[in-house]
Amino acid sequence: MAKILITGTSKGIGYDATLLLARAGHEVVATMRNPGACDLAKVAVAAKLPVTVLPLDVDDDASVVEVFEKMGDSIDVLVNNAGIFSINAVEDESLEQFRRVMEANYFGAVRCVKQVLRRCESGARAASST
Numbered sequence: 001m002a003k004i005l006i007t008g009t010s011k012g013i014g015y016d017a018t019l020l021l022a023r024a025g026h027e028v029v030a031t032m033r034n035p036g037a038c039d040l041a042k043v044a045v046a047a048k049l050p051v052t053v054l055p056l057d058v059d060d061d062a063s064v065v066e067v068f069e070k071m072g073d074s075i076d077v078l079v080n081n082a083g084i085f086s087i088n089a090v091e092d093e094s095l096e097q098f099r100r101v102m103e104a105n106y107f108g109a110v111r112c113v114k115q116v117l118r119r120c121e122s123g124a125r126a127a128s129s130t
C-alpha cells in the first residue's frame with residue numbers, strides 16, 4: 001500500500017479522496033490550511049482509518065518545506081489537489097484574483113513537486129553511493 005500526501009483536503013475532492021484512499025488501505029497524509037476548522041481528522045479516527053492531518057498552505061514556501069521535512073523520504077504519491085476553481089470571464093476577474101489562482105494552482109503544485117523530486121534525488125544518490 002502507498003503513502004499518499006494530498007493537498008487541500010478541508011473539503012470537496014481532497015476530503016473525499018482522503019477517505020476513499022484510506023478505506024482502500026493506503027496511508028494518507030491529508031493536508032489543509034486550517035485543520036482546526038475541519039472534521040476530517042475526527043471522522044478518520046472514528047472510522048479507524050490510516051489518516052494523518054497536517055497543516056499546509058501551498059502558497060507558503062516555509063509551510064511546504066516543513067510538511068515535507070516531516071514526511072522524510074517516505075512519500076510514494078503526491079496529489080496536488082489544493083487550488084482555486086475560478087471560471088469568471090477575464091473582464092470580470094481582477095488581476096489580484098488571477099495572481100491568487102496562479103499562486104495556489106500553479107506555484108503551489110510546483111512547490112510540492114520540487115520537494116518530492118529533491119527527496120527522490122537524495123534517495124537515488126544515497127543508493128548509488130552504497
Ligand SMILES: NC(=O)c1ccc[n+]([C@@H]2O[C@H](COP(=O)([O-])OP(=O)(O)OC[C@H]3O[C@@H](n4cnc5c(N)ncnc54)[C@H](OP(=O)(O)O)[C@@H]3O)[C@@H](O)[C@H]2O)c1
Pocket residue numbers: 007008009010011012013014032033034056057058059081082083084085086104105108
Ligand atoms: N470541482 C470541479 O469541477 C473542478 C474542475 C476543475 C478543477 N478543479 C480543481 O480540483 C481541485 C479540487 O476541487 P474541489 O471542487 O474539491 O474544490 P474546493 O471544494 O473549492 O476545495 C479546494 C481545496 O483547496 C484548498 N486550498 C485552496 N487554496 C489553498 C492553499 N493555498 N493551500 C492549501 N489548500 C488550499 C481549499 O482549502 P480552504 O478550505 O482552506 O480554502 C480546499 O480544501 C481544485 O484545485 C480545483 O481548482 C475542480
